[in-house]
Amino acid sequence: MRFVVSALFLLVIFSYAAAFDPLDPNGNITIRWDIMSWTPDGYVATVTINNFQMYRHIMSPGWTLGWTWAKKEVIWSAVGAQTTEQGDCSKFKGNIPHCCKKTPTVVDLVPGVPYNQQYQNCCKGGVVGAWGQDPSASVSAFQLSVGMAGTSNKTVKLPRNFTLLGPGPGYTCGKAKVVPPTVFLSPDRRRKTQALMTWNVTCAYSQLLARKNPSCCVSLSSFYNETIVPCPSCSCGCHNKDSCVKSNSKILSMVGVNTPKKDNAPLLQCTHHMCPVRIHWHVKVNYKEYWRVKVSVTNFNYRMNYTLWTLVIQHPNLNNVTQVFSFDYKPLVPYESINDTGMFYGLKYFNDQLMEAGPFGNVQSEILLKKDINTFTFKEGWAFPRKVYFNGDECQMPPPDTYPFLPNSAHQNLLSFSALVSTLIFLLIAIW
Numbered sequence: 130m131r132f133v134v135s136a137l138f139l140l141v142i143f144s145y146a147a148a149f150d151p152l153d154p155n156g157n158i159t160i161r162w163d164i165m166s167w168t169p170d171g172y173v174a175t176v177t178i179n180n181f182q183m184y185r186h187i188m189s190p191g192w193t194l195g196w197t198w199a200k201k202e203v204i205w206s207a208v209g210a211q212t213t214e215q216g217d218c219s220k221f222k223g224n225i226p227h228c229c230k231k232t233p234t235v236v237d238l239v240p241g242v243p244y245n246q247q248y249q250n251c252c253k254g255g256v257v258g259a260w261g262q263d264p265s266a267s268v269s270a271f272q273l274s275v276g277m278a279g280t281s282n283k284t285v286k287l288p289r290n291f292t293l294l295g296p297g298p299g300y301t302c303g304k305a306k307v308v309p310p311t312v313f314l315s316p317d318r319r320r321k322t323q324a325l326m327t328w329n330v331t332c333a334y335s336q337l338l339a340r341k342n343p344s345c346c347v348s349l350s351s352f353y354n355e356t357i358v359p360c361p362s363c364s365c366g367c368h369n370k371d372s373c374v375k376s377n378s379k380i381l382s383m384v385g386v387n388t389p390k391k392d393n394a395p396l397l398q399c400t401h402h403m404c405p406v407r408i409h410w411h412v413k414v415n416y417k418e419y420w421r422v423k424v425s426v427t428n429f430n431y432r433m434n435y436t437l438w439t440l441v442i443q444h445p446n447l448n449n450v451t452q453v454f455s456f457d458y459k460p461l462v463p464y465e466s467i468n469d470t471g472m473f474y475g476l477k478y479f480n481d482q483l484m485e486a487g488p489f490g491n492v493q494s495e496i497l498l499k500k501d502i503n504t505f506t507f508k509e510g511w512a513f514p515r516k517v518y519f520n521g522d523e524c525q526m527p528p529p530d531t532y533p534f535l536p537n538s539a540h541q542n543l544l545s546f547s548a549l550v551s552t553l554i555f556l557l558i559a560i561w
């Protein structure tokens with residue numbers, strides 16, 4: 130028992146301190162460079178970005194990939210992507226490279242570019258789906274023709290210092306590593322070819338690097354207690370409290386209120402929590418063998434439609450989900466022995482887009498769970514989730530001692546004990 134507790138402590142601490150997500154321990158983004166041919170002064174490489182994260186996608190305005198060339202390389206041309214700056218190509222005559230910068234920055238093209246500028250899996254405005262939601266959408270690729278580089282696997286130098294924005298900060302990339310060459314299967318699956326050389330770069334996400342405050346919060350209610358426990362005040366920080374919009378009539382008089390800003394700066398509806406997104410968990414019905422929960426997600430940002438949103442919830446009874454009514458559901462089993470986490474996402478063309486704040490800015494579903502008589506209880510807030518993530522970021526929960534509780538239950542002592550434990554955990558985290 131003590132071992133389990135300390136393991137849990139470590140997990141909690143890890144998830145705050147390093148780029149490690151206990152609910153998705155193998156999640157990462159891998160960038161693979163496959164050299165497809167050598168050229169007189171360099172090579173042609175296919176660069177593939179694979180998102181192996183179960184529930185974290187790259188939203189619009191998409192990824193930005195950067196690196197530092199090891200030598201004096203230039204990019205002669207790019208297909209399916211472009212560098213944001215050409216840089217100083219003044220020493221070239223005649224044929225001018227696409228980019229001469231020592232530290233190129235590459236972005237995806239937007240949908241609808243001419244056919245001859247496209248590449249397989251390109252041109253999605255940098256949007257990359259989550260692996261757990263749609264593996265076929267979790268890849269992005271482009272091709273580069275690199276000059277003034279090595280022209281064999283002995284002389285080529287790997288680029289260094291990779292950076293990935295997805296679209297904001299949060300990712301840290303490791304060093305490029307030469308790996309066994311990728312093997313490609315022909316479309317008819319009857320012939321295999323392989324890259325001349327392949328290197329991989331792995332990037333991991335840390336919410337702590339991404340932002341100072343959470344970007345979502347959780348509120349709770351139940352049929353057995355009329356109290357609605359709101360999101361904690363200033364869950365997402367209150368620094369932008371002056372710029373929020375107080376009333377809907379004011380919204381109607383504002384022009385271009387829903388126009389996204391280049392830097393994705395939000396325009397929030399004023400709330401005491403100041404979060405762009407709130408998740409509400411309502412314990413709705415108690416049946417003999419089942420119980421039912423209603424989950425709703427509300428958008429408070431007038432400038433954001435969340436396409437392909439994901440919701441991850443940890444609750445001990447998620448191993449016995451019987452039915453999810455209007456979301457898709459997939460259990461996440463990060464550790465073989467624990468099956469208490471699941472991801473929810475919208476049904477395609479129905480509610481896979483969480484619309485901007487306003488009358489349509491919410492999605493909801495109900496979940497039917499089968500009771501396990503050995504563990505099921507409404508006491509001590511057991512019926513409420515342990516952790517909630519929206520779009521891969523952990524949401525702020527209310528403190529456990531405020532959860533709605535069963536009337537007339539003799540659990541005051543237990544509650545203060547659990548409050549003590551949680552205080553201890555928070556202290557430990559703070560000290561760490």
Ligand SMILES: *[C@@H]1O[C@H](CO)[C@@H](O)[C@H](O)[C@H]1NC(C)=O
Nearest residue numbers: 155156157158159181182331
């Ligand atoms: C990245 O994720 C893939 C898929 O889960 C995994 O096989 C690989 O080991 C991970 N790489 C690192 C460096 O963690």
Ligand SMILES: *[C@@H]1O[C@H](CO)[C@@H](O)[C@H](O)[C@H]1NC(C)=O
Nearest residue numbers: 159160161177179308309329
């Ligand atoms: C390199 O990355 C690809 C994904 O793009 C992955 O399938 C492969 O396993 C990685 N190789 C190594 C050795 O990590």
Ligand SMILES: *[C@@H]1O[C@H](CO)[C@@H](O)[C@H](O)[C@H]1NC(C)=O
Nearest residue numbers: 281282283307310325326327
């Ligand atoms: C480089 O290519 C040669 C054959 O051209 C091959 O034998 C060798 O293993 C390759 N080295 C690497 C690091 O890929």
Ligand SMILES: *[C@@H]1O[C@H](CO)[C@@H](O)[C@H](O)[C@H]1NC(C)=O
Nearest residue numbers: 195196197232289290291292
């Ligand atoms: C790596 O890139 C970052 C951001 O582009 C830059 O600040 C840093 O100086 C670079 N480091 C090296 C060793 O090039």
Ligand SMILES: *[C@@H]1O[C@H](CO)[C@@H](O)[C@H](O)[C@H]1NC(C)=O
Nearest residue numbers: 387388389431432433434485
């Ligand atoms: C959200 O989508 C709707 C319908 O597609 C569109 O009218 C609106 O401008 C979008 N809002 C934002 C903030 O992009």
Ligand SMILES: *[C@@H]1O[C@H](CO)[C@@H](O)[C@H](O)[C@H]1NC(C)=O
Nearest residue numbers: 447448449450451460462468
């Ligand atoms: C985990 O729980 C889900 C939901 O009830 C179930 O479908 C799945 O089979 C379980 N997986 C394991 C490995 O127990």
Ligand SMILES: *[C@@H]1O[C@H](CO)[C@@H](O)[C@H](O)[C@H]1NC(C)=O
Nearest residue numbers: 448449450468499500501502
């Ligand atoms: C709940 O799920 C677990 C494992 O997924 C299974 O062993 C158990 O029998 C299930 N309980 C009920 C009441 O169906």
Ligand SMILES: *[C@@H]1O[C@H](CO)[C@@H](O)[C@H](O)[C@H]1NC(C)=O
Nearest residue numbers: 354356531532533534535536
């Ligand atoms: C409902 O829960 C709250 C704690 O959130 C508690 O203060 C209140 O007494 C409970 N109501 C009843 C009727 O027990």
